[in-house]
Amino acid sequence: xxxxxxxxxxxxxxxxxxxxxxxxxxxxxxxxxxxxxxxxxxxxxxxxxxxxxxxxxxxxxxxxxxxxxxxxxxxxxxxxxxxxxxxxxxxxxxxxxxxxxxxxxxxxxxxxxxxxxxxxxxxxxxxxxxxxxxxxxxxxxxxxxxxxxxxxxxxxxxxxxxxxxx
Amino acid sequence: xxxxxxxxxxxxxxxxxxxxxxxxxxxxxxxxxxxxxxxxxxxxxxxxxxxxxxxxxxxxxxxxxxxxxxxxxxxxxxxxxxxxxxxxxxxxxxxxxxxxxxxxxxxxxxxxxxxxxxxxxxxxxxxxxxxxxxxxxxxxxxxxxxxxxxxxxxxxxxxxxxxxxxxxxxxxxxxxxxxxxxxxxxxxxxxxxxxx
Numbered sequence: 001x002x003x004x005x006x007x008x009x010x011x012x013x014x015x016x017x018x019x020x021x022x023x024x025x026x027x028x029x030x031x032x033x034x035x036x037x038x039x040x041x042x043x044x045x046x047x048x049x050x051x052x053x054x055x056x057x058x059x060x061x062x063x064x065x066x067x068x069x070x071x072x073x074x075x076x077x078x079x080x081x082x083x084x085x086x087x088x089x090x091x092x093x094x095x096x097x098x099x100x101x102x103x104x105x106x107x108x109x110x111x112x113x114x115x116x117x118x119x120x121x122x123x124x125x126x127x128x129x130x131x132x133x134x135x136x137x138x139x140x141x142x143x144x145x146x147x148x149x150x151x152x153x154x155x156x157x158x159x160x161x162x163x164x165x166x
Numbered sequence: 167x168x169x170x171x172x173x174x175x176x177x178x179x180x181x182x183x184x185x186x187x188x189x190x191x192x193x194x195x196x197x198x199x200x201x202x203x204x205x206x207x208x209x210x211x212x213x214x215x216x217x218x219x220x221x222x223x224x225x226x227x228x229x230x231x232x233x234x235x236x237x238x239x240x241x242x243x244x245x246x247x248x249x250x251x252x253x254x255x256x257x258x259x260x261x262x263x264x265x266x267x268x269x270x271x272x273x274x275x276x277x278x279x280x281x282x283x284x285x286x287x288x289x290x291x292x293x294x295x296x297x298x299x300x301x302x303x304x305x306x307x308x309x310x311x312x313x314x315x316x317x318x319x320x321x322x323x324x325x326x327x328x329x330x331x332x333x334x335x336x337x338x339x340x341x342x343x344x345x346x347x348x349x350x351x352x353x354x355x356x357x358x359x360x361x362x
Contacts, residue, residue, distance in 0.1 A: 134268075134303075135267075135268070135302070135303060136267045136268050136270075139302075143302040143303070148302070150300075150301065150302075151300045151301065
């Protein structure tokens with residue numbers, strides 16, 4: 001099995017919904033509309049040939065320069081039988097970051113979605129326990145979004161002039 | 167050519183006759199068969215030469231501390247032979263390493279579990295000020311949640327630095343007034359950290 005076959009199977013099934021198909025560094029990468037993420041995952045999981053039954057990683061990326069599709073949720077899947085990996089993304093707006101949860105399909109998605117919520121604020125619809133996992137519970141923002149500065153803003157002992165920002 | 171091994175070929179017998187160091191006597195009156203001094207000095211002398219440190223090591227400063235307590239630098243020389251890993255029995259909390267904000271309440275609980283009198287030493291840049299981790303997840307110095315007596319600078323500090331910090335703690339312990347922990351000022355300090 002190779003990328004061309006996977007691509008062909010996906011295009012047969014989903015047709016024009018499959019966007020931006022590419023193979024950066026040999027890894028098949030594509031995008032689907034966000035309300036189709038579960039259908040694609042289910043197809044990739046159930047298909048007797050494709051068998052992408054291992055969710056390697058689930059995370060998000062913030063693109064502040066793309067109005068209406070600021071947040072991308074990235075899924076990395078692995079076919080352990082044929083040792084092939086693929087990656088696909090769904091984009092969502094930052095005002096309503098609702099994406100369906102993959103926890104019904106992959107147990108491992110539980111904590112990874114919690115982490116993605118913790119850092120990017122993606123609201124995984126249907127997640128059984130969507131609360132912060134790594135950061136303190138009192139945190140009021142999503143630190144990996146680009147509008148939040150990397151440095152701790154609660155610090156009062158820092159003199160901007162000493163850091164070349166006077 | 168191989169280097170000849172020349173270590174310890176002419177061993178010198180240890181000269182221990184006049185090299186036994188004892189703790190310095192506090193000021194007082196002495197005479198035939200008696201010695202009189204202040205109670206606080208005697209208590210301080212005893213306390214400072216038998217500290218029980220509780221190592222709270224989270225990262226690289228902890229590795230330096232392991233060297234400090236091992237044979238080469240030997241923290242035991244300062245009367246701190248017994249490292250306790252139970253806060254109830256220890257009187258010096260040594261915080262070594264980055265304390266994440268999520269770790270803050272745990273550190274505070276460990277501090278609260280220690281019995282008075284207790285001292286705190288912040289070892290290294292991270293424990294003292296957050297260090298290089300000026301970030302959303304890292305506590306910017308443990309003095310935001312518990313009072314600190316001695317700060318040891320360095321990233322990480324050398325074992326000599328940790329030993330020096332320990333000796334500064336010993337100075338504090340030796341000179342502390344017996345009434346300090348009952349004073350108004352001390353309870354105000356505790357109050358400012360929300361500790362009753």
